[in-house]
Amino acid sequence: MPTVSIGVCAYNEERNIGACLDSIVRQSAEFPIREVLIVSSGSTDGTDEIVRQYESRDRRVRLVRQERREGKNSAINEFLRHASGEIMVLVNADNRLDDGSLRHLLEPFKDETVGVSGGHPIPVNDKSSTVGFAVHMLWDMHHRISLIHPKVGELMAFRRSDVALPTTSQSDEDLIRIGLEKRGLRSVYAPEAIVFNKGPTTVADLWRQRTRVNIGEKYLKKWFDYQVPTWNRQLLFSAMLGFLAANARRPFKLITAIVLEALARAYSSLYVRLDKGDRAVWSQVSSTKDLEAGKR
16 A cells, blocks of 8 residues: 655745644545655744644654755655655645545545546635635636646645656646656546635735746746646636636626736736746745635
């Protein structure tokens, strides 16, 4: 039976790391969880101290300290260097797993042809606000597309790979997926593996997050000739129709959300066309860092 290593990449996450770890250590799965490694990359707040408190209570939890913040890909490489399991799980430090999520995420690995499993992100944002509605639209479409063509993000599991991620770019989940699919392994979506996240709450933060993500995905296409499912026009159209049918009574919010995402994609496409360069380290989007404020 394969063993599991869980990795959490953190930078100054004292507001979220406790809730994240609480949601991890209470999970159960058919595959034994060997370790929970928290890679703290140059944290200067109370993140490390909170993790050390968990170390004293649960022998599986271990702090891995990076002295400098070098980007998520570098942190994942550090996790892979220390991990000993056969199946790797990545959880964002500012997210929280629903009860039973890990079991659903790992269940597909009973099939040896499966290399990657992606979870189902659900935002805790208030949908009544315009930005909150836009966040829900994006993740709802992510879910609808993933039911047809799996798109990993926020929560993923994958069979161990010793290939180091490039530390000059982002898009870590898709780079891992590309490598495993080249080995003939399949990627699947686990819709019941729910992970709660927090999207931006201001237009400025939404713009920063969406342009950052879209830039990374456009560079994947430029450098690896790999198009993520959420850029497939046919899949986008199908997902949008489903979302429109469920939210037709909110025309202003719908139009605003669609326009914001279209502008972010247009800007990102131009950015990559001009080859301004991807970045490994991006500034944190501050309004996404209070997950517990939206706790259900």
